[in-house]
Every structure is written in C-alpha cells, then in structure tokens.
Amino acid sequence: MTEIHPDIANGTDIAVSARAIRWQRRRTATRDALRRLRRDRPALVAIVVLVVVAVLALLAPFISTHSDLEAVNTAANPVWATPGSHFVLGTDNLGRSVALQVLWGARVSLFVGLMATLLTVALGTLIGIVAGFFRGWLDALLMRFTDWFMVIPFLPTAIVLATVLGRSLWIIVFVIGITSWPSTARLVRSQVLSIRERLYVDRARALGASRTHIIGRHVLPNVAPLVLASSTLAVPISILTETTLSFLGLGDPTQVSWGGMLEQARDVAAVTTNRWWYYLPPGVGIILVVLAFTILGRSLESVLDPRLRER
Amino acid sequence: MRLGFLARKLLGAFTTVLFVVAFNFFLFRVVNRDPVNSMFRGRNLTKAQLEQLRVRFHLTGTLWQQFWAYLGQLLHGDLGYSLKSSRPVVSVISDASWPTLLLVGTSTLLAMIGITIGYRAGWRRGSAFDATSTSLSMLTYAMPEFWIGMVFLGLFGAGLGWFPVGGLENPGSTATGLSKLLDQVHHMILPSVVLAVAYIGEYMIVARSSMIETLREDYLQLARAKGMRDAEVRRRHAVPNARLPVVSLSAINFGFVFSGAIAVESIFSWPGIGQQTYLAIRGPDLPMLQGLYLLIAAAVILANLVADLLYGVLDPRVAGR
Numbered sequence: 170m171t172e173i174h175p176d177i178a179n180g181t182d183i184a185v186s187a188r189a190i191r192w193q194r195r196r197t198a199t200r201d202a203l204r205r206l207r208r209d210r211p212a213l214v215a216i217v218v219l220v221v222v223a224v225l226a227l228l229a230p231f232i233s234t235h236s237d238l239e240a241v242n243t244a245a246n247p248v249w250a251t252p253g254s255h256f257v258l259g260t261d262n263l264g265r266s267v268a269l270q271v272l273w274g275a276r277v278s279l280f281v282g283l284m285a286t287l288l289t290v291a292l293g294t295l296i297g298i299v300a301g302f303f304r305g306w307l308d309a310l311l312m313r314f315t316d317w318f319m320v321i322p323f324l325p326t327a328i329v330l331a332t333v334l335g336r337s338l339w340i341i342v343f344v345i346g347i348t349s350w351p352s353t354a355r356l357v358r359s360q361v362l363s364i365r366e367r368l369y370v371d372r373a374r375a376l377g378a379s380r381t382h383i384i385g386r387h388v389l390p391n392v393a394p395l396v397l398a399s400s401t402l403a404v405p406i407s408i409l410t411e412t413t414l415s416f417l418g419l420g421d422p423t424q425v426s427w428g429g430m431l432e433q434a435r436d437v438a439a440v441t442t443n444r445w446w447y448y449l450p451p452g453v454g455i456i457l458v459v460l461a462f463t464i465l466g467r468s469l470e471s472v473l474d475p476r477l478r479e480r
Numbered sequence: 481m482r483l484g485f486l487a488r489k490l491l492g493a494f495t496t497v498l499f500v501v502a503f504n505f506f507l508f509r510v511v512n513r514d515p516v517n518s519m520f521r522g523r524n525l526t527k528a529q530l531e532q533l534r535v536r537f538h539l540t541g542t543l544w545q546q547f548w549a550y551l552g553q554l555l556h557g558d559l560g561y562s563l564k565s566s567r568p569v570v571s572v573i574s575d576a577s578w579p580t581l582l583l584v585g586t587s588t589l590l591a592m593i594g595i596t597i598g599y600r601a602g603w604r605r606g607s608a609f610d611a612t613s614t615s616l617s618m619l620t621y622a623m624p625e626f627w628i629g630m631v632f633l634g635l636f637g638a639g640l641g642w643f644p645v646g647g648l649e650n651p652g653s654t655a656t657g658l659s660k661l662l663d664q665v666h667h668m669i670l671p672s673v674v675l676a677v678a679y680i681g682e683y684m685i686v687a688r689s690s691m692i693e694t695l696r697e698d699y700l701q702l703a704r705a706k707g708m709r710d711a712e713v714r715r716r717h718a719v720p721n722a723r724l725p726v727v728s729l730s731a732i733n734f735g736f737v738f739s740g741a742i743a744v745e746s747i748f749s750w751p752g753i754g755q756q757t758y759l760a761i762r763g764p765d766l767p768m769l770q771g772l773y774l775l776i777a778a779a780v781i782l783a784n785l786v787a788d789l790l791y792g793v794l795d796p797r798v799a800g801r
Contacts, residue, residue: 316492317499322780325739325757329773332761333507405622412624413743417761431627435747440630441638441645448634452627459622 202472212468215461222458226275233269238425252446259446262437270425271450277415277426278458281341282408288346289407290400293353294392300354301361302384312358318351327410331419338421341414345407356399357392364391394473401466405459412455427451485792493785500777505550508770509543559771564763569771572756577738579648580745580752583668584737587675588730594680595726598687602722603714605692614688617681625678626743632674633747643670646749671748675741683729690725694718724795728787735783739776 206212246264250256258267300311330344364370370387378386414420415428416435434440434448525533541549553560559569594617601610620628637645644650649663694700695718703713733740738753745754753772760768792798 313495317496320496320781320784321500321503321777322736322739324742325773325776328742328757328761329504329507329769332764332769333766409624413626416624416626416743417746417758419761428624431624431630435630440634440747443634443638445634448627448630452623452631455624455627456619456622460618463618463622 205472206468209468211464215464215468218457218461219465222275222454222461223279225272226279229269229272229276232272238265238269238273249444258450259444261433261444261447262439267430267447267450270430271427271454273425274427274430274451275454275458277338277421277424277429278408278411278455281338281345281411281426282404282458282462284342285345285349285407285411286400286403288342289349289403290353290396292346292350294357294396296350296354297357298361298384298388298392301358302365302380302388308358311354315351315354318348319355323348324410324413327414328417328419331414336419336421338424341411341420344414345410349403349406349410353396353399353403356395360392360395361388364388398466398470398473401462401469404466405462408455408459408462427455485798486789489785489788489792493781496781497778500774500781501551501554502547504770504774504777505547506543508766509546554774559774560767562768563765564759564768569768572768573753573771573775576751576753576756578752579750580741580754581737583672583745583750583752584675584740586668587672588679588733588737588740590672590676591679591683592730593676594683595687595730597680598684598726599691599714599719599722601684602688602691602695603718605695610688613684617684620677620681621685623678624743625675626747628677629671629674629744629747632670636670643667646747648751671741671744671750674748675744678744679733679740682733683726686729687722687726691718691722694722697721724791727794728791731787731790732780732783734786735780738772738779 246260246266248260248262248264250260250264252259252267256266256268258271260266261270296311296315300308300315327344327348330347331340334340334344364387367387370383373383373387411420411426412428412431415426416432418432420426420429420432428451430451431448434444434451439445439447557570559573561567562569562572565572597613601607601613604610633645636642644667646667648667649660650667700713700717703717704710708716739757740754741750741752742754742757744750745752746758749755753775756768757772757776759765760772
C-alpha cells in the first residue's frame with residue numbers, strides 16, 4: 170500500500186510507503202528510549218546485574234554437574250564447613266556447597282519468574298483484548314471473572330492449587346500464571362477501549378479491514394509497550410511467589426531453588442544455630458534479582474508513560 | 481451514599497464468596513475424585529470401613545449432590561474434620577485465630593508509620609529524605625518476609641539472645657497475670673517487627689504517590705497564595721486529600737490478617753492460622769486446608785467490601801456514579 174506524502178502539497182512529488190514511515194517512526198522511538206535509558210543510572214545497573222546473574226545461571230552446568238549437589242558428608246565435603254578458601258560460601262548440613270546451590274537456584278528463579286510472567290501476560294492480554302474489543306456480554310462475563318480473581322487472595326490461592334496439583338516447576342509456573350493475570354487483563358482492556366475509538370481504527374474499519382487485521386495491526390502494537398512494562402514488573406512478583414511456595418514445601422523436590430534452600434535451612438535449624446552462611450546467600454540472590462527487575466520495570470514504565478516521568 | 485452503590489457492592493461481594501466456595505469445593509474434588517481412598521491408602525481398610533469414612537466426609541452421591549451437601553454444611557458452620565488431629569476444622573481455626581489476629585493486627589498498626597513517612601517523602605519530592613525512604617521501601621519490598629524473619633531471628637534471637645527464638649510463650653511456663661503478659665509481649669516483638677518491616681514499604685509507596693497526585697491540585701496553590709505556612713498547607717489541605725488511597729489500602733490490608741503471616745509464623749513457631757496452613761500443606765491435610773482457604777478468602781473479600789464502601793463514604797463522587 171502506498172500513501173502520498175504530505176509534501177506533495179508543496180509541489181515536491183515524493184511517494185513514501187507506509188512501511189517506510191512506520192519504520193522511520195520506530196527507529197526514532199527506539200533511539201529516544203535508548204537515549205533516556207543511558208541517562209538512567211539505576212536502570213543500567215539493574216540491567217548489568219540481570220545480565221551477570223543470567224550468565225552465571227546459564228553457566229551453572231559447565232561449572233559443576235547437578236550431582237555435585239547430591240554430595241553427602243565425605244572427607245572432601247565436610248558438613249557445615251564455614252565460608253573459606255575451599256568453599257566460598259561454606260557447606261550445608263549434608264556437606265553440599267552453598268555457593269553451587271545458590272548458582273543452581275538462580276536458574277529456577279529466573280526460569281519460573283520468566284515463564285510464569287509469560288503465561289500471565291499471554292492470558293491477561295488475550296482476555297483484555299477479547300473483553301475490550303468485542304464488548305457486550307462477553308466483556309461483562311470476562312470482567313466479572315476478572316473481578317473475582319482480583320479480589321480472591323493471590324498467594325493463598327496459589328498455595329491451595331500447588332498443594333492439590335503436585336510438586337513440579339511447571340505446576341508452579343501454571344499456578345502463578347493462572348492466579349496473576351487479572352491486573353494485566355484490566356490494564357490491556359482499558360487500553361483497548363481507548364484504542365478502538367481512535368480515528369485510524371475507524372478508518373481501517375471503513376476500508377473493510379477484518380477484526381483480526383485491526384487487532385493484529387492496530388490494537389496489539391499499541392498495547393505492546395504497556396504490556397512490556399507491566400510484565401517486567403510482574404517478574405519480581407513471580408519470583409517472590411516461587412520463593413514462598415518453595416519455602417512452604419511446594420517446590421520441585423528435584424531442583425535446588427532459593428526458596429527450597431531457605432526451607433532446608435529452617436528445617437535443619439540453621440537459623441537458631443547461627444549457620445548464617447546457609448540462609449543469607451539465597452536471600453541476597455532473591456533481593457538482587459527482584460530489585461533489578463523492579464527498577465527496570467519502573468524505568469520502562471516512565472519511559473513509556475511520560476506522565477510518570479516527574480515522579 | 482446511594483442505595484444502588486451499596487447494593488451493587490454487596491451483590492459483588494456475595495457473588496465473589498459464591499465463586500470462592502464453588503472453586504474451593506470443585507478444586508479439591510475434581511482433582512481428587514475419591515479423597516478417602518488416597519487418604520487412607522495402605523491402611524488395609526475393608527470396603528465397609530471405607531464406605532463409612534465416605535459417609536463421614538460427605539463423599540457419597542454425585543458431585544452435585546456432594547456440592548449441595550457441602551453448601552448445607554457451610555451454612556451450619558461445619559467445615560468437616562481435620563485429618564491430622566481428627567478435630568473439627570472450625571475449632572482448630574478458632575483456636576489459631578487469636579494469636580494471628582494479635583500478631584498481624586499489631587504489625588499492621590506498626591507498619592502504618594509508613595503512611596506518615598510516605599506523605600513527607602511525597603511532599604518533599606526529590607529531597608534526600610524522599611530518595612532514602614523510597615529506596616528503603618523498594619528494598620523491603622524485594623525481601624521475602626520470611627527471610628527477614630530468618631535474619632532477625634538469627635541476629636536478635638539466636639545471635640544476641642535478646643529475644644526468644646519462637647512460640648507464643650516460654651514452654652512449660654506457669655506464669656500468670658502480668659508476668660505471663662510480659663512473656664507473651666517478649667515473644668511477639670520479633671515477629672511483629674518483621675511483619676511490620678515487610679508491610680511498611682507498601683504504605684510508604686502508596687502514601688507518597690497519592691501525596692504527589694494531590695500536589696498538582698489548584699487549592700494548594702490557593703492556600704499558599706492566601707499566605708498559609710507550608711506545614712499548615714500540608715496538614716490542612718494536602719494530607720486530608722491524599723488520604724483516600726491510603727484508607728482503602730489499610731482496609732484491604734486488614735483483610736490479609738489471616739493470610740499475611742503464613743511463612744513468618746512458621747519461622748517463629750507462632751501457633752496461629754499461618755502455622756496451621758503450613759501444617760496442612762505439609763500433611764497434606766486437605767479438609768483443613770479447604771477450611772483455612774475459605775476463612776482467608778472470606779476475610780479478604782469482606783475487607784475489600786469495607787474498603788469500597790469507605791471509599792464511597794469518603795469520596796461521594798465514587799458512590800454517585
């Protein structure tokens with residue numbers, strides 16, 4: 170499809186394709202966002218932290234094998250070794266290296282955090298778009314359902330679901346996703362409600378565009394940035410939820426996770442016997458990752474929503 | 481407040497409760513059609529004994545008949561029996577309620593200090609005070625509350641020995657009167673401070689942003705133009721108008737009295753709803769968990785209703801719509 174550039178009014182006859190204009194705008198927007206990001210020191214630090222954690226998590230299988238975590242008390246793996254030259258962060262009640270456990274735990278936190286967020290965002294976007302775009306009884310029904318899920322307490326619901334469904338990483342992902350989509354759904358719906366009234370949607374409709382075309386070409390691209398910011402902020406919540414579920418004994422028993430380490434630390438009374446090297450490191454890991462995602466999400470939000478910039 | 485608003489909110493809360501009841505019932509049943517069989521697996525019970533147990537746990541008839549029976553039971557305040565202790569779920573819950581109400585109530589009140597801090601931070605946005613308190617609130621938000629509990633317990637309990645390492649009172653204590661009360665207060669300080677630290681950030685953030693929202697209003701400009709002093713403008717005009725979101729947050733948070741301390745109670749062996757929930761997960765003691773979930777959800781729904789109604793009272797524009 171080719172559009173006539175406004176310059177034609179000035180007598181300069183330049184035909185610019187809609188695609189070229191679109192890419193031009195995207196390039197400017199991206200450059201703008203990157204420039205703003207470069208000045209945002211906390212967000213840069215957050216990105217560096219996340220990259221370092223992600224690289225370490227990905228490297229875990231190359232640094233050690235998972236079976237290193239099954240070591241039991243031997244001469245080479247003494248129990249409750251204090252942090253030192255051989256074991257950077259000491260060992261636990263079974264002689265397993267705490268540092269290696271923290272490393273492997275990062276994989277679980279990042280995996281669950283990202284996967285659960287993906288599911289949350291997919292569900293929320295789908296429901297929000299369907300409700301906002303089609304309106305009518307479907308909207309009323311979906312929003313009633315969303316309201317129910319908004320009100321019923323999120324963590325207890327996740328606990329009950331996880332207890333009944335069983336213990337595996339995928340179940341945790343499912344449980345978090347199924348309980349936390351409502352806020353995304355509402356956000357997307359309100360955005361869709363405003364987009365569908367815009368002139369360009371009217372124009373597309375008048376030109377005979379199908380619903381899928383309008384949703385795919387006009388609604389989704391406009392909702393996407395908002396969804397990106399809100400999903401960045403959903404990751405830390407997913408990670409904290411995974412940690413709490415694992416701590417309560419609902420984690421995957423075959424995987425080492427930060428929440429699972431804290432559960433283990435409590436069960437073997439590491440706290441009351443002052444074995445701080447067992448329960449401090451996983452907590453610090455959680456704080457680093459959660460803070461980084463929160464800071465990044467907030468700064469994305471303020472890049473995308475100028476009204477928030479002055480805060 | 482318009483009657484229509486009231487009716488709409490009441491109806492909303494009622495349908496939510498119905499939804500939770502149905503969810504609660506079908507989740508536990510659909511996933512596990514015959515709980516008796518799995519609960520007593522390997523116990524070598526005769527068919528007749530199993531049948532008897534099914535009758536006791538109301539597991540006879542079709543799913544719909546069971547659901548109706550469950551609704552009937554609920555209306556009579558009957559939540560069934562705990563598998564672990566064989567006690568009625570209702571009596572376990574009522575025993576465990578008071579310690580939790582005490583603990584979470586105290587810490588919620590403590591955490592409200594965050595409101596004052598948030599107002600100040602919002603009023604002087606961009607100041608060093610604002611930067612410090614906002615960073616701190618983000619930090620506490622990033623910490624799992626049970627981990628804060630572990631660190632405090634390790635430091636002030638086991639390490640420095642200032643506080644007992646758990647429980648409601650000293651085991652085997654025969655103290656009565658004032659010394660019993662002091663003992664309980666001594667046990668409660670650590671867990672309630674931990675929970676307060678965990679909640680404070682949220683209050684600070686909400687209070688701060690609603691203050692910033694208010695700062696844009698023209699009436700503040702006018703008050704200053706009249707020659708009012710800065711502190712007075714804040715106290716008389718800004719704070720009252722920034723109060724709305726904070727009131728509603730507080731009301732909603734009181735709904736989390738039963739569920740707010742699940743993990744922290746298990747750290748401090750606090751004999752409340754949280755610890756019962758933890759034990760029910762570990763069992764798993766499904767009837768117990770089902771009852772606890774209903775209580776927790778009902779409290780949250782009720783608090784949301786109260787928050788909505790309060791909002792309607794405080795801001796007539798909301799109720800008018």
